[in-house]
Amino acid sequence: MPSALDIRLAQLAEEVKVDVLTKTQDLDNAAKIEEVSRAFMSDTITVPTKEMNAYAMRASLGDDVYFEPSTAALEAHIAQLTGKEAGLFLPSGTMSNQIALRTHLEQPPYSVVCDARSHIYRMEAGGAAFHSGANSIPIIPENDHHLTLEDIEPRVVSGTDVHVAPTRIIALENTLNGTIIPQEDVMAISEYAHSHDILMHLDGARIWHVAAETGLSMKELCDPFDSVSLCLSKGLGAPIGTCLVGSKKFITKARWFRKLFGGGMRQTGFLVGAAAYALTNNFPLLPRVHSLAKRMQQGLEELGVGILSPAETCMLFYDPAPIGVEYWEIVERASQLQNPIKINGSRLVTHIQTSPQAVEDFLGLVRTLKEEKAASGWTVADMRPQKKSVFRDVYVKAVKPTK
Incomplete structure (x- = not known):
């Protein structure tokens, strides 16, 4: 016959236990890796691979x-x-x-x-x-x-x-x-x-x-x-x-x-x-990361986009104003792609899990927006003046104007 304490401990055990895994955890993890491969916000977002986890657990x-x-x-x-x-x-x-x-x-x-x-x-x-x-x-x-x-x-x-x-x-x-x-x-x-x-x-x-x-x-x-x-x-x-x-x-x-x-x-x-x-x-992968950033810069320059800070390594800063586009428009449209891209402003960061296709898809989106602006009659005279930070910083967050 279990004692009152045994019964209480069993109740506490039920209250304490937790399962943080979803019913589709493996699929969720695979989706996260895909999401990370199409995100240019930071290189802190990379995720461990199965091979890394297997080595680490030893x-x-x-x-x-x-x-x-x-x-x-x-x-x-x-x-x-x-x-x-x-x-x-x-x-x-x-x-x-x-x-x-x-x-x-x-x-x-x-x-x-x-x-x-x-x-x-x-x-x-x-x-x-x-x-x-x-x-x-x-x-x-x-x-x-x-x-x-x-x-x-x-x-x-x-x-x-x-x-x-x-x-x-x-x-x-x-x-x-x-x-x-x-x-x-x-x-x-x-x-x-x-x-x-x-x-x-x-x-x-x-x-x-x-x-x-x-x-x-x-x-x-x-x-x-x-x-x-x-x-x-x-x-x-x-x-x-x-x-x-x-x-x-x-x-x-x-x-x-x-x-x-x-x-x-x-x-x-x-x-x-x-x-x-x-x-x-992963250290040997860094030259590939730099190449992707430089490819992104090259593609943006070919479209007439301004480069605020060039891709010396894994990062570049850009300004879409010369083609009549604002950061928030790119962020919004990138999130609406069939296979979304995550960005949040002027900074673009490539990393060891960046997909080369994501780079091309981003450049394709910017090209589309440029063409749409041109078709709407936008000209250079319509360009909004760009404010420069007192720190000569190049990071600009994407903020959609309020009506």
Whole structure:
């Protein structure tokens, strides 16, 4: 005869259990892969393949707050690859950047010099101020492409004036909006920084693309920096994860801050297994990704569409105004195609799961819209003036005008 507690536990078990799978989960997953192949919003939307999942599930079992063998192996590999002493696996690029800043910055006042368009400055919820109490000095590149020493040197704060926060870190991002910083400029900035006891941090979320496009080794690209954050979930297609690299002393303290920030994880083996699969199998796919972006740019230029920022790697920014079309029209019509395409503004991103047919279908849609505008009597004189961001940004969201 079951006791009252046994009956209650059985009831609780019924309340607790859950099935997150749909009755058509395999078909749903296949549909998602197809959807991702026709989405140009970001490279963060890639999904694990069956092969990646199979490899990942064979990874070691361990608690990473204590020690996890597969995770330690990946950290050591990326540290060696980038020429650094140690690495730390983190759940996100934002956490990686913010922990890097917090680890470097020991006692305020201090400031961080960065590009005005950078992720650290614009897309991390004011983390440098919140977590580190740091003042940011955002700089607009004079060349509209990348920061140079000529941009940075006059903005660096030094001396003992109590009214200012001395510059402690110069943070660069490569790629930034898909564009590559010339290595000679990186070296010049690094030499200046280190000669003035200023640290260098790289937000290398898409640094893999730089290596694939230029042929430079990861060590060459990372040598000028004291710390580097390398995303595994963007261009490489891992489901989650970023690796922060630097000196042993730096990573030891960063691991402490990871715990403080709530980023200490437990069974990370299958996550780093997926990341290892991505490094091995997906890095070689990046040149194809770049080719698709360049094909998209070529097709748009042939149609007379403006290019705000060209496809140096996986990303380009465009302006359809020269053919009389607005972003919201493209977004709306793309979503209504028999096989829909997902976009959300001026930024177009290709990735390892992008379908070449999706690129051609997108160009076909733009061509159709151009022809429709011409047939309606649209002329260049009807073009709406384009506003330029104060940051010389190129990202414009598609917003349909309200009536």
